[in-house]
Amino acid sequence: MREQLGHLLEVARHPQVTIQLVPYAARPHCGLAGGFIIAERNGAAYAAFAEAQPFGRTFDDRRLIAELIHRYDAIRADAVPFKQSLQLIEEAVIQVGR
Numbered sequence: 376m377r378e379q380l381g382h383l384l385e386v387a388r389h390p391q392v393t394i395q396l397v398p399y400a401a402r403p404h405c406g407l408a409g410g411f412i413i414a415e416r417n418g419a420a421y422a423a424f425a426e427a428q429p430f431g432r433t434f435d436d437r438r439l440i441a442e443l444i445h446r447y448d449a450i451r452a453d454a455v456p457f458k459q460s461l462q463l464i465e466e467a468v469i470q471v472g473r
Contacts (some may be wrong), residue, residue, distance in 0.1 A: 377471045380464050387461055395454035396463055406450040411443050420444060 387394045409426040422435045423443050
């Protein structure tokens with residue numbers, strides 16, 4: 376697990392990556408239903424991918440993309456800010472190393 380946490384810290388150095396943790400104390404949220412990716416070009420969402428079993432699904436329906444954007448905003452509202460999230464990961468690396 377220490378290696379995985381270290382990898383998160385390394386990836387977080389990339390300027391296009393933001394890692395934010397959602398604390399256990401946060402209310403249950405729509406992110407628990409499965410992962411998703413929203414693809415943007417020039418700041419506008421144009422496609423999305425939603426995980427499902429046994430296969431994920433890619434779509435370009437604007438209504439569905441708008442729903443995922445709403446879900447993303449709800450998850451991010453409960454998330455810890457970027458720098459604080461990295462500090463929590465660093466603390467976890469130390470805890471795991473003990």
